[in-house]
Amino acid sequence: MIEWSETHRQIREMFRRFVEAEIVPHIDAYEHEGRPPYDVLRKMMKTFGAGEMALAEFRRELERERARRERGEAAAERGPRTSFSQEAADRAALRAIPIVELARHSPGMITALGVSVGLTAGAIQRRGTIAQQERFVPPLLTMEKIGAWAITEPGSGSDAFGAMKSTARRDGDGYVLNGQKTFITNGPYADTIVFICKLDDGVTPPEQRKVLSFVLDGETPGLVRSKPLRKMGLHASPTGELFLDGVRVGRDRLLGESEDAEARGDAKVTFGAERTGVVAMALGIVERCLELCTDYARTRVQFGRPIGEFQLVQLKLARMQVARMNIQNLLFRQIELAGWGRSMDLAEASACKLYCAQAAMEVCLEAVQLFGGNGYMAEYRVEQLCRDAKVLQIYGGTDEIQVSQIARALLWPEGRAS
Numbered sequence: 001m002i003e004w005s006e007t008h009r010q011i012r013e014m015f016r017r018f019v020e021a022e023i024v025p026h027i028d029a030y031e032h033e034g035r036p037p038y039d040v041l042r043k044m045m046k047t048f049g050a051g052e053m054a055l056a057e058f059r060r061e062l063e064r065e066r067a068r069r070e071r072g073e074a075a076a077e078r079g080p081r082t083s084f085s086q087e088a089a090d091r092a093a094l095r096a097i098p099i100v101e102l103a104r105h106s107p108g109m110i111t112a113l114g115v116s117v118g119l120t121a122g123a124i125q126r127r128g129t130i131a132q133q134e135r136f137v138p139p140l141l142t143m144e145k146i147g148a149w150a151i152t153e154p155g156s157g158s159d160a161f162g163a164m165k166s167t168a169r170r171d172g173d174g175y176v177l178n179g180q181k182t183f184i185t186n187g188p189y190a191d192t193i194v195f196i197c198k199l200d201d202g203v204t205p206p207e208q209r210k211v212l213s214f215v216l217d218g219e220t221p222g223l224v225r226s227k228p229l230r231k232m233g234l235h236a237s238p239t240g241e242l243f244l245d246g247v248r249v250g251r252d253r254l255l256g257e258s259e260d261a262e263a264r265g266d267a268k269v270t271f272g273a274e275r276t277g278v279v280a281m282a283l284g285i286v287e288r289c290l291e292l293c294t295d296y297a298r299t300r301v302q303f304g305r306p307i308g309e310f311q312l313v314q315l316k317l318a319r320m321q322v323a324r325m326n327i328q329n330l331l332f333r334q335i336e337l338a339g340w341g342r343s344m345d346l347a348e349a350s351a352c353k354l355y356c357a358q359a360a361m362e363v364c365l366e367a368v369q370l371f372g373g374n375g376y377m378a379e380y381r382v383e384q385l386c387r388d389a390k391v392l393q394i395y396g397g398t399d400e401i402q403v404s405q406i407a408r409a410l411l412w413p414e415g416r417a418s
């Protein structure tokens with residue numbers, strides 16, 4: 001893929017009009033007054049039939065899985081296609097377009113949406129039994145319910161599994177869950193929470209314990225959700241803590257309803273999905289900064305000339321354009337791969353995330369600089385994008401963790417025993 005198709009452009013335009021009509025006029029309420037983003041996101045899903053399309057696809061997939069299980073067949077590994085599927089590539093483009101368009105004005109909104117529909121529903125779809133999928137996934141896909149995916153704890157972030165303290169203990173036919181999670185997107189409002197913890201059987205040492213995932217209701221007794229945490233940016237995405245104290249759940253809440261359904265591998269799939277989503281977010285942020293900066297450089301006059309005539313200002317614009325082109329090409333590669341039935345492996349997704357997060361941050365900092373004093377003022381919007389972009393270097397694995405993933409794949413492509 002070397003360009004957006006005409007259809008892609010038209011769809012982008014439709015999303016852009018929606019965002020400019022429904023979100024931009026109220027952006028301060030989301031950014032500074034704590035208005036949760038969910039009503040407008042639901043409206044967006046409804047306007048574009050996105051929930052219905054996702055539901056139809058979910059039901060088709062579930063029927064295939066049900067038929068497979070009735071025949072006693074294991075889930076088939078989907079290998080790469082032998083021929084390119086434009087339909088699959090278009091589906092990937094359609095997933096990326098709302099991310100790009102929302103990120104131009106509110107990276108927080110797309111984070112709230114992505115965690116609910118992508119990470120939470122996605123984890124239940126991959127790991128849940130058919131009954132669990134039927135029960136929990138549909139309301140998440142339409143955003144009737146809000147989802148949260150909780151792995152990070154106060155003492156375990158980058159080392160998510162090694163230092164994890166949250167536990168599940170067997171209790172009759174069910175489990176008792178304890179622990180604390182932090183920095184959880186949608187945590188304060190979530191109706192459905194995927195809670196990741198270790199099985200404490202009283203014998204196995206913590207580092208060797210199985211990692212399990214449970215699906216919890218937001219209102220479960222013993223589960224307390226904090227208010228939204230105050231943070232540097234991403235204000236349109238509520239982030240909070242979860243406290244679990246003796247939460248009793250039945251086996252029907254254990255994803256996969258089997259302790260053999262080890263969640264470590266699935267959490268890694270989720271990390272990969274988060275990493276690829278950052279590419280489209282970075283593109284939206286960089287495109288918007290470049291537009292704002294180009295307009296400003298044409299119209300802001302100093303020393304009797306538009307500042308765009310100064311070479312140091314031109315250098316900033318040129319660098320922003322290079323970053324925009326590179327990020328867009330990486331997004332096109334993702335879409336092209338989807339057409340071939342392939343996706344990036346974890347190391348490539350890490351390389352993309354590292355580059356795109358850093359490029360977006362550099363572009364935003366230069367945008368603030370190009371706007372001078374106005375750049376430091378909220379009214380000119382680049383300061384919000386700058387605060388928001390910083391998170392791309394932190395969540396979904398920090399820059400430093402991406403570096404180590406890339407280096408490990410280079411140094412030990414076959415994997416390392418320890």
Ligand SMILES: Cc1cc2nc3c(=O)[nH]c(=O)nc-3n(C[C@H](O)[C@H](O)[C@H](O)COP(=O)(O)OP(=O)(O)OC[C@H]3O[C@@H](n4cnc5c(N)ncnc54)[C@H](O)[C@@H]3O)c2cc1C
Pocket residue numbers: 115149150151152156157158159182183184185186234239391394395396397398399400401404
């Ligand atoms: C706005 C926001 C939303 C989030 N949403 C979610 C969510 O929905 N669900 C969820 O579970 N989590 C979420 N997170 C958590 C996020 O994934 C973690 O913050 C992130 O993985 C980093 O973990 P940490 O904050 O504990 O930092 P730490 O792991 O403590 O890292 C501190 C510093 O040490 C560096 N470091 C750590 N280990 C190494 C190493 N081996 N080599 C080199 N440097 C290292 C890090 O790069 C970093 O610079 C969110 C975070 C934010 C900020």
